[in-house]
Amino acid sequence: MDYPVFAVTVDLVVLTVRDGGLHVLLVRRGLEPHLDRWALPGGFVHADEELAAAARRELAEETGLAEPGGHLEQLASYGAPDRDPRGRVVTIAYLALVPDLPIPTAGTDAAEAEWRPVGALGLAFDHDRILADGVERARSKLEYTPLAAAFCPPEFTIAALRQVYEAVWGESLDPRNFHRKATTTPGFVSPTGGTTEGEPGRPAQLFRRGDATLLNPPILRRAHGA
Amino acid sequence: MDYPVFAVTVDLVVLTVRDGGLHVLLVRRGLEPHLDRWALPGGFVHADEELAAAARRELAEETGLAEPGGHLEQLASYGAPDRDPRGRVVTIAYLALVPDLPIPTAGTDAAEAEWRPVGALGLAFDHDRILADGVERARSKLEYTPLAAAFCPPEFTIAALRQVYEAVWGESLDPRNFHRKATTTPGFVSPTGGTTEGEPGRPAQLFRRGDATLLNPPILRRAHGA
DNA sequence: CAAATAGTGTCTCTGAGACAATATTTG
DNA sequence: CAAATATTGTCTCAGAGACACTATTTG
Structure with missing residues (x-):
């Protein structure tokens, strides 16, 4: 050989x-x-x-x-x-x-x-x-996966997670709809109980990665060409 | 080196x-x-x-x-x-x-x-x-792609395309809903004008692959575990 | 005509997106 | 209180799925 x-x-x-x-x-x-x-x-x-x-x-x-x-x-x-x-x-x-x-x-x-x-x-x-x-x-x-959280520190806010999506996709997302979607998609994130402090505006809840490996339903980009 | x-x-x-x-x-x-x-x-x-x-x-x-x-x-x-x-x-x-x-x-x-x-x-x-x-x-x-057609000969019926999905996914799909979805998803299939002959039942239109490289909207399986 | 398969219409439900409204901080 | 950000609620629309119904063939 x-x-x-x-x-x-x-x-x-x-x-x-x-x-x-x-x-x-x-x-x-x-x-x-x-x-x-x-x-x-x-x-x-x-x-x-x-x-x-x-x-x-x-x-x-x-x-x-x-x-x-x-x-x-x-x-x-x-x-x-x-x-x-x-x-x-x-x-x-x-x-x-x-x-x-x-x-x-x-x-x-x-x-x-x-x-x-x-x-x-x-x-x-x-x-x-x-x-x-x-x-x-x-x-x-x-x-279709919860990997956005891999870009975040162990504890993060929904806003931080949204900013990951916005940066990676290069498009802006509605904070209110994103919040609902991230928090209601099973296994995506789970609350730690903590909140942010010292930032302007209402404090945000902190989350960590959930245990899902696949997002269902997925979080889709706007139609992206071939 | x-x-x-x-x-x-x-x-x-x-x-x-x-x-x-x-x-x-x-x-x-x-x-x-x-x-x-x-x-x-x-x-x-x-x-x-x-x-x-x-x-x-x-x-x-x-x-x-x-x-x-x-x-x-x-x-x-x-x-x-x-x-x-x-x-x-x-x-x-x-x-x-x-x-x-x-x-x-x-x-x-x-x-x-x-x-x-x-x-x-x-x-x-x-x-x-x-x-x-x-x-x-x-x-x-x-x-999320039109690749099911790669399993078919150059001209095929919607039923044949559906059978590809059923075989690959191992689940059965509603022929009527699938027909609508396949024919209305832009660029998935395009009619050749021909029909089947000699088969029992109403003759079926023949289609060939469309020009899309991505299906939008996609054709999703039922929730499949991780 | 009966059986078989193709294809259309309709209803309901879920989820996406627009956007008003409320909640809770800092300065 | 004004500004800023978080979070919830509501409405509308698109698309998925259930399924009745119509269309067109073979035998």
């Missing part, structure tokens, strides 16, 4: 919501190829390592984020023969949704790391495409 | 609807490991080949199905360190939805190929898991 040889990497689309917009974590490359260009964090999978474990390791290693109550899932794989000048490299992309965190620390093979608003960013390799796929996955997952 | 070496394969979850049920295409392995066991069709990606091209090649090669108007999309990747006794092998699984076709021909490295109703099948490698993921993907894609 003989067959071609590949390298396998994981790349991470790490998304958060800050300043009312969706941001992605980028690193400036400290090595060739694409030295000094911005890219998604990632790296080679070790010889005896699970793919998901490699993704978690890179997240911690390269960014200093140690599984902060967010969400990590496999996104897709990319393996065009010419996508990496070093040779035949297939990458398994993972999508992470995390709360807004202190600016991450640069790690081993990244010169710098920073949050950047999502968009056409001119990234290294095929990372613009991977990012676009990750953003679209996140947008659609907010519809 | 040094890094571990991997082999990369593609595996195919090829689904069709026949005899009122969802079936998957399996091959009996003609080589070690798992000689003579049933498995998903698949094989090594060539040295200079796109992943999707490898999936199409395997589909044609191993099964004799030459892109018959169905649908092919990437499903997910599987790379547990011990999933293949030959060494470190990562597989990129693809999902194909095809019309019911004449029994496929056995190909180069498969001793036999056959359609089997989906379920717990005791397949080689981690293929039971891959199959389960593929079936779940197909079930959920019928909700």
Whole structure:
């Protein structure tokens, strides 16, 4: 049995919501190829390592984020023969949704790391495409899963949750209808009993994630084209 | 730069609807490991080949199905360190939805190929898991895309389309409500002008796929648990 | 005509969205 | 009290599902 040889990497689309917009974590490359260009964090999978474990390791290693109550899932794989000048490299992309965190620390093979608003960013390799796929996955997952809460700290208000939807979808939602929908969809959120303090306006109840894995009924965007 | 070496394969979850049920295409392995066991069709990606091209090649090669108007999309990747006794092998699984076709021909490295109703099948490698993921993907894609038509021949009746939904979801649908929904959802199907002949009962209009890529409104299953 | 299947009409209920109204804070 | 934000209530409309009814074929 003989067959071609590949390298396998994981790349991470790490998304958060800050300043009312969706941001992605980028690193400036400290090595060739694409030295000094911005890219998604990632790296080679070790010889005896699970793919998901490699993704978690890179997240911690390269960014200093140690599984902060967010969400990590496999996104897709990319393996065009010419996508990496070093040779035949297939990458398994993972999508992470995390709360807004202190600016991450640069790690081993990244010169710098920073949050950047999502968009056409001119990234290294095929990372613009991977990012676009990750953003679209996140947008659609907010519809039918409770994952919006992965962008929030452990306790959050309904307004904060709504702002996540608004930032990720790029559209504004009626606070009153959203409140009813979030609080009546079974298993989406559960009240902690606490409230906010010191903010202007009526204090808001605090909630934590509910136990549903699927929202029923879902929370749908306005018709979004193909 | 040094890094571990991997082999990369593609595996195919090829689904069709026949005899009122969802079936998957399996091959009996003609080589070690798992000689003579049933498995998903698949094989090594060539040295200079796109992943999707490898999936199409395997589909044609191993099964004799030459892109018959169905649908092919990437499903997910599987790379547990011990999933293949030959060494470190990562597989990129693809999902194909095809019309019911004449029994496929056995190909180069498969001793036999056959359609089997989906379920717990005791397949080689981690293929039971891959199959389960593929079936779940197909079930959920019928909700918000027009992909049910990928299981049908180029021209089909609304009843045939409904039977696809019933087979894939394993539940029965009201023919009258389904008819209205399929014909009024924009871009789902478009009438060819033709009708069936020689069948008992009133002749049915024939339709082909519409041009929508997303169904709006979607066609939802009854609440399906997590 | 009887059986079979296609297709339409109608009613009811649920949930989405618009938006008025009320509640409870800070300054 | 004014401003700000949270939360509840009400109305209307679209779409899902139940199901009666009509249409058009084969045998």
